[in-house]
Structures are given as structure tokens and as C-alpha cells.
Amino acid sequence: MKLYYAPNACSLGIHVLLEEIGKPFELLKVDLAAGAQYKEPYASLNPKSKVPALLRDDNSLVTEWPAIAWYLAKTNPEARLLPETIEGEVRTLELLDYMVATVHMRGFTRMFRPAAFTPTSADEPAVKQTGRDIVTAGYKLLNQALGAKAYLLGDYSIADAALFFLENWGPRANLELPEGLAGHLERMRARPAVQRALKAEGLA
Ligand SMILES: N[C@@H](CCC(=O)N[C@@H](CS)C(=O)NCC(=O)O)C(=O)O
Structure with missing residues (x-):
């Protein structure tokens, strides 16, 4: 699993969740100040040109903070990141x-x-x-x-x-x-x- 992030962007919250889960992941920085989100290779990977983006092991990408967080919580129930009701x-x-x-x-x-x-x-x-x-x-x-x-x-x-x-x-x-x-x-x-x-x- 790879997390595309920028320091102190909203992706920090997803980064925290990956750390809470504790499984190995790779952190890939997108230089927002330099406009890397609008340039290749990131623009093709994520045409929304935003972080966070989660690249899963099957090479499929999940974007949008709530969707990424929900996916991580549901696929890692032992981390107890969601209420049960x-x-x-x-x-x-x-x-x-x-x-x-x-x-x-x-x-x-x-x-x-x-x-x-x-x-x-x-x-x-x-x-x-x-x-x-x-x-x-x-x-x-x-x-x-x-x-x-x-x-x-x-x-x-x-x-x-x-x-x-x-x-x-x-x-x-x-x-x-x-x-x-x-x-x-x-x-x-x-x-x-x-x-x-x-x-x-x-x-x-
Ligand atoms: N709706 C997106 C918003 C993500 C977002 O706005 N990310 C900002 C960083 S906090 C970004 O990548 N900005 C780059 C840009 O707009 O050029 C989500 O929930 O993930």
C-alpha cells in the first residue's frame, strides 16, 4: 500500500490512520508547492490532482479522505477505528x-x-x-x-x-x-x- 501525501496537508490524518493500523506502507511525497499534483506522473495517476490518494497492492487508487479512511477502517477491523453500531x-x-x-x-x-x-x-x-x-x-x-x-x-x-x-x-x-x-x-x-x-x- 502506498500513500501519496504532502507534509501537513489533510493527508496527515490518513497517514495517522496507517500508523495506527501498523501494517507496512510506503509514503510518497507530492510537492504541492511545486505543482507536482498537476504534472506527470501524478496527474495521470490521480487526475483530481489532490492528496491524499491511496494506491492499493492491486494498483487501484482510492481518493477522497472519507472514502480512504472508511476503507482502511473496514479492512482492518482489529484496529477498531469505527464504532460497531x-x-x-x-x-x-x-x-x-x-x-x-x-x-x-x-x-x-x-x-x-x-x-x-x-x-x-x-x-x-x-x-x-x-x-x-x-x-x-x-x-x-x-x-x-x-x-x-x-x-x-x-x-x-x-x-x-x-x-x-x-x-x-x-x-x-x-x-x-x-x-x-x-x-x-x-x-x-x-x-x-x-x-x-x-x-x-x-x-x-
Ligand atoms: N476532497 C478531497 C480534498 C483533498 C484536498 O483538497 N487536498 C489538498 C491538500 S489538503 C490538495 O491536494 N491540494 C492541492 C491542490 O488543490 O492543488 C479529499 O477529501 O481528499
């Missing part, structure tokens, strides 16, 4: 979709790449502010979803790996985490799998 699964999907489709794609992406949202450079500060508002609302809502629990669904799950990359972007976006999320981030950073992933990406 339908209700738990539904709540996991609900959280994943909100974190990836809203907080990441509509919020952080506006802050990090405002030019992708407007052809007019004068509009970029307003685009960034909209992104900031979406992320701030997202942090608040996720903080409420976490409540007094150690992890989003009680037990550790793939949802915590998604929350982790969002929390880890807080300082990069100059955003303070609500108290509950700050505690969750500390718990995540204390996990050996997270420490190994941060070290491998040069972020430790």
Missing part, C-alpha cells in the same frame, strides 16, 4: 462529511488558497474572511460535538484523525482552538501513531 457509523459519516466538505473545503481552503475562489485579487481578503468564519463556526460546533468526551464518538475513531488535521492547522491559520479541541489535540499528539506520522512528515 449503525448509529455510531452514521454519526461518524456525519462528522467526516462536515469536517472535510465544510470545514476543510469551504473554510480552510478559502483561507489558504483565496485565488481559487475569485478571479479578482481585490476580493481575496473577503474570501479569506469568509473562510475564517466557516472554520470558526466549525471549531465551535466540533467542540460541542466532542463535549466532555476524550474522542469525538467516545472511543477513538477515524473521525478523530480528521479532527486532528483540522486542529493542527489552527496555528497555521492564526486561529485559537476552543478549550475542548485544544485538549483533544494534546491527546492526539500523545498517541505514538501520531508522533510517528508527525516525525515522518518533518513536523515533530
Whole structure:
């Protein structure tokens, strides 16, 4: 199995899950700053030009954070990365979709790449502010979803790996985490799998 990633991108969450599972995998860096995602050979491998992408041993590719995480959790049940009930699964999907489709794609992406949202450079500060508002609302809502629990669904799950990359972007976006999320981030950073992933990406 090979994970295409970029340091401190959303792929960090998938990297953490692979480390939690503990089976051998190869880490292949895509230099997003140099535009490698739009050039060969990556553009042919993954025409979406995004990371993460998981290349399985049969040479088939899985893209999209929630699909990759779900695949890894389902094919490695011994790692206990998903709740066992339908209700738990539904709540996991609900959280994943909100974190990836809203907080990441509509919020952080506006802050990090405002030019992708407007052809007019004068509009970029307003685009960034909209992104900031979406992320701030997202942090608040996720903080409420976490409540007094150690992890989003009680037990550790793939949802915590998604929350982790969002929390880890807080300082990069100059955003303070609500108290509950700050505690969750500390718990995540204390996990050996997270420490190994941060070290491998040069972020430790
Ligand atoms: N919907 C995708 C989004 C992935 C995504 O936006 N990845 C970013 C890094 S965090 C990326 O590869 N950006 C490169 C680009 O857009 O040029 C997913 O859930 O995996």
C-alpha cells in the first residue's frame, strides 16, 4: 500500500490512520508547492490532482479522505477505528462529511488558497474572511460535538484523525482552538501513531 501525501496537508490524518493500523506502507511525497499534483506522473495517476490518494497492492487508487479512511477502517477491523453500531457509523459519516466538505473545503481552503475562489485579487481578503468564519463556526460546533468526551464518538475513531488535521492547522491559520479541541489535540499528539506520522512528515 502506498500513500501519496504532502507534509501537513489533510493527508496527515490518513497517514495517522496507517500508523495506527501498523501494517507496512510506503509514503510518497507530492510537492504541492511545486505543482507536482498537476504534472506527470501524478496527474495521470490521480487526475483530481489532490492528496491524499491511496494506491492499493492491486494498483487501484482510492481518493477522497472519507472514502480512504472508511476503507482502511473496514479492512482492518482489529484496529477498531469505527464504532460497531449503525448509529455510531452514521454519526461518524456525519462528522467526516462536515469536517472535510465544510470545514476543510469551504473554510480552510478559502483561507489558504483565496485565488481559487475569485478571479479578482481585490476580493481575496473577503474570501479569506469568509473562510475564517466557516472554520470558526466549525471549531465551535466540533467542540460541542466532542463535549466532555476524550474522542469525538467516545472511543477513538477515524473521525478523530480528521479532527486532528483540522486542529493542527489552527496555528497555521492564526486561529485559537476552543478549550475542548485544544485538549483533544494534546491527546492526539500523545498517541505514538501520531508522533510517528508527525516525525515522518518533518513536523515533530
Ligand atoms: N476532497 C478531497 C480534498 C483533498 C484536498 O483538497 N487536498 C489538498 C491538500 S489538503 C490538495 O491536494 N491540494 C492541492 C491542490 O488543490 O492543488 C479529499 O477529501 O481528499
